[in-house]
Every structure is written in C-alpha cells, then in structure tokens.
Amino acid sequence: MDGKQVLNELTPYKPGKQIEEVKKAYGLTRIVKLASNENPFGYSSSVKQFLKELDPSLEIYPDGYTTELREAMAEKLNIKETQLIFGSGSDEIVQMIGRAFLYPGVNTVMATPTFPQYKHNALVEGAEIREVSTVNGYHDLKAMLGAIDEQTKVVWLCSPNNPTGSLIPREDFYSFMKKCPKHVLVVLDEAYYEYVENGKDPNILKSFTCYENLIVLRTFSKAYGLAGLRVGYGFANENIISKLDVVRGPFNTSSIAQKAAVKSLYDDDFISQSVDRNKAIKADFQEFLDSIGWHYYESETNFLLVSTPVSGTEVFQHLLENGFIVRPGELLGIPRTVRITLGNENDMEQIKEILHQFHVKVSREK
Ligand SMILES: *Cc1c(COP(=O)(O)O)cnc(C)c1O
Numbered sequence: 001m002d003g004k005q006v007l008n009e010l011t012p013y014k015p016g017k018q019i020e021e022v023k024k025a026y027g028l029t030r031i032v033k034l035a036s037n038e039n040p041f042g043y044s045s046s047v048k049q050f051l052k053e054l055d056p057s058l059e060i061y062p063d064g065y066t067t068e069l070r071e072a073m074a075e076k077l078n079i080k081e082t083q084l085i086f087g088s089g090s091d092e093i094v095q096m097i098g099r100a101f102l103y104p105g106v107n108t109v110m111a112t113p114t115f116p117q118y119k120h121n122a123l124v125e126g127a128e129i130r131e132v133s134t135v136n137g138y139h140d141l142k143a144m145l146g147a148i149d150e151q152t153k154v155v156w157l158c159s160p161n162n163p164t165g166s167l168i169p170r171e172d173f174y175s176f177m178k179k180c181p182k183h184v185l186v187v188l189d190e191a192y193y194e195y196v197e198n199g200k201d202p203n204i205l206k207s208f209t210c211y212e213n214l215i216v217l218r219t220f221s222k223a224y225g226l227a228g229l230r231v232g233y234g235f236a237n238e239n240i241i242s243k244l245d246v247v248r249g250p251f252n253t254s255s256i257a258q259k260a261a262v263k264s265l266y267d268d269d270f271i272s273q274s275v276d277r278n279k280a281i282k283a284d285f286q287e288f289l290d291s292i293g294w295h296y297y298e299s300e301t302n303f304l305l306v307s308t309p310v311s312g313t314e315v316f317q318h319l320l321e322n323g324f325i326v327r328p329g330e331l332l333g334i335p336r337t338v339r340i341t342l343g344n345e346n347d348m349e350q351i352k353e354i355l356h357q358f359h360v361k362v363s364r365e366k
Helices: 005-009 019-026 045-052 067-077 090-101 117-124 141-147 170-179 238-247 255-265 268-292 312-321 345-365
Strands: 084-087 107-112 128-133 152-158 185-189 214-219 232-236 303-307 337-341
Touching (some): 045 255, 084 090, 084 238, 107 141, 117 152, 170 185, 232 238, 312 345
Parallel strands (some): 107 128
Antiparallel strands (some): 303 337
C-alpha cells in the first residue's frame, strides 16, 4: 500500500513523555509534567461545574457550525460570525491551512525553530519549505520577507514563538504586513496570546479587517486550560474562512468541547488569575536562573527556553529521574537548551532545588 511518497520520509508527532510511563520507569510516585505548556492551575471552575452536571445527548452529532461558541466569540472579539473558524485545537486549523493553500510547486516560509506542525503539514502537502533562522529567539522578519517569491503561498508567524517564547514587536508586525505581498497568506499563531503583557501584542483586532491576507490563530489549550478537549479558533476575512470551511471536517469539534469553551470564555477572572500567577512565577524563576548563571530567552509566555551548560538531553534526563518532565532542546531543533513550562508555585520550588543541585554538580566536574 503506497501513500503519498513524502509519508515515507515523515514520522508521526512524538509527544512529550507520558506521566504513567515515567512513573513506572523510575519508580516514582509523583510526576510533574512541564513539557507541553499546559496551564498548571487547571481550568475555569464554571467548566468544572458544567462537566459535573453534564447529561449530553451523545447520540446526536455536534453542531457543525459551532453556533453558540461562534456567537459568543464574535461578540467577545467584536467581529462577524462569518470571520471565524473553529478546529479540534488550532493544530487542526494549521492542517486545514496546509490543505487549502499548499501543494507541490509552491513554497511556504517559516522561522526555525518554531512550532513544528507548520512544516510537518506543509511537507505532507508537498510544498517546498523555506526556513529562516531566528535571531536570539526572535523571527528575522526582514530575512523572511526576502525568502518570499511569486510561488510563496503561506508565511507562518508564531508570536509568541514556541519554543523560544519571543513576541514579535507590534511595530515590526505592522511593517511586515505592509511589505508582505498580498498573494501570500500570513498566519499569525497567537497560541499564547493571553499571556502577553498588556499593550505589547500586535492588537490585531483593531485593524485586522484591513488585511485581506491575514489569519490569526488562538486556542483554548493553553491559558484556558482545556488542552484535553481540543478547541482552537481562527479569525480572518470571509474569503479565507470560506476556503478553510471547504476542507474542514463537518463535525470537527465535539458538542462537549464547544459548550465547555463557551463557559470558559465567560470566565475572565480565571484567565487573569492564571496570567498574574504565571507572571510572578516567571519572574521568580528567572531570578533563580540568573543566580546560577543560566541564560534564558525572553518570553511572553508560560514557558522558558533555558540554555544549559551541558546538552539539553542530559538536563532533561536528570529532571526526569527526579520526577519532572520537560522538553530537551535537541528535540526542538535548538541544542543545549531545555524548554520548561512554568508550573505552580510548589512545583517550581522543587524544580529550582533539583536544578540547583545539578548546577553545583556540573560546575564541580568542569
Ligand atoms: C500548543 C500550540 C498550538 C496548538 O494548540 P492546540 O491544542 O492544537 O490548539 C498551536 N501553536 C502553538 C505555537 C502552540 O504552542
């Protein structure tokens, strides 16, 4: 059975280590997963309440138009309902974009390192990949513009960027949009939007209707804490949305996920508390890293990419044996780093202790 030729060269996504797997392997009773940028404070209590009282008609297909969530979101963002698309996570919208806009003979431009699903989906569609190295974790927008030609269909901007955490400065984004040719679809992936300090994000909603070639992606998986339910969304002008709607599966978000997303959308307090706590935890952890002399990238997110004195894999392994799962940079295309999701206050106290001991050990060996 032959699939597309390119499938022989690709491998399925390898998720971070799973908790049960690690417990067994190292005889640990408690594992803290700081590997996928999930919200350590869980999710809105109104979602908890909703799930408790749940008596769903599971025999009925979900609402393929996502009406209730769509109305709530359109109102919240002050845009038209027809300017929205929902996916089983924003991952699925990335896939839809590839399916709708990429094919053999065209190319797509992205940063490296960045979120790996852009490249993966583009390769499946047979498009040429043009990767532009980040500078100190930041997108090199000038070089990205330079990589665009007549055959470029999609440019991916991940802001804040996963795995570096850096935010594209507002002015730079607007100047990029001005210079980017209109035949190129610009995808602005704002998966960590809620964590960005007020006033720093591109504030795209104020002006996004002026761009015929922009789609913004956001998700309920990170700050909203609903990664397990799989809901993401995108907004763009109707021309782009209608193309994506053609390739979208008819019932691509479940009825429970749609309802839970609506509940969490109304709980602004949960988001602001999560964001505030994350901010304090980040500052504290940065102070700790300064104290042991480990460099980290500037981050507007709930994770830090930390430069390590030995390979990231070695630090990863040490943390793993002590009950913490993080992401080694070698897996993310940026060696001698680890990406650490910021956990809750207690977990961070523990990981600081473990890292401190490791630092002392490594310094002695040098
Ligand atoms: C986590 C993440 C996503 C995907 O999240 P979903 O769970 O699929 O909504 C998309 N982009 C970036 C940059 C991410 O970090």
